[in-house]
Amino acid sequence: MPKLKPPAVAPAEKTALRNVAIEIKALFPKTNRELAAQFRQMFGREARSNNREWLIKRLQTGIQSDAEGWLTQRSKVRIEQLADTIPAEWADRIRPSAPTNGAGNASTSKRDFRLPPAGTTIVRIWKGKEHHVLIGEHDFTYNGAAYDSLSKVARVVTGINQSGFAFFKLNGGK
Numbered sequence: 001m002p003k004l005k006p007p008a009v010a011p012a013e014k015t016a017l018r019n020v021a022i023e024i025k026a027l028f029p030k031t032n033r034e035l036a037a038q039f040r041q042m043f044g045r046e047a048r049s050n051n052r053e054w055l056i057k058r059l060q061t062g063i064q065s066d067a068e069g070w071l072t073q074r075s076k077v078r079i080e081q082l083a084d085t086i087p088a089e090w091a092d093r094i095r096p097s098a099p100t101n102g103a104g105n106a107s108t109s110k111r112d113f114r115l116p117p118a119g120t121t122i123v124r125i126w127k128g129k130e131h132h133v134l135i136g137e138h139d140f141t142y143n144g145a146a147y148d149s150l151s152k153v154a155r156v157v158t159g160i161n162q163s164g165f166a167f168f169k170l171n172g173g174k
Helices: 011-025 032-043 052-068 073-083 088-094 150-158
Strands: 121-126 129-135 140-142 145-147
Touching: 011 052, 032 052, 121 150, 129 150, 140 150, 145 150
Parallel strands: none
Antiparallel strands: 121 129, 129 140, 140 145
8 A cells, every 4th residue: 555645835835834833832921901902902802701721712712714815705605695594583693683773873882682672571470489570771770779780680689690681580480
């Protein structure tokens, strides 16, 4: 049986691969603060986690993608073709329509799509007692006090930290 030769790698590609390996190796001695700064520089936004392993994995992916390219042109074309075929319930999560402020102008509100409209009262029975929460535009009113998150209301009701969306069953039935 003939021996298979590995594909030939051009000297420029070998150098690029070595540079990627050097960049990745250089991540490990860095502090979390330095990793977060590099993440901000690479991706143009704050990292959603300061977990060292998470930062290193994302930076490794970014370094490799910068060296090898993010998506091929063929992949980009295929994504565009498929974009119009996604189910409507997915489209709202991927491309939410900009809410308006009543005057037809787009609002800058970052309101969670799982929340019912402002003015709605949600009711949760917990340990035999009904708990009523009034949903505001930017807050939640429970027993006359305003809270900035449903999780804080859930904490007041139950005494433990938990997801307000899960406690009030606003996760779409999950």
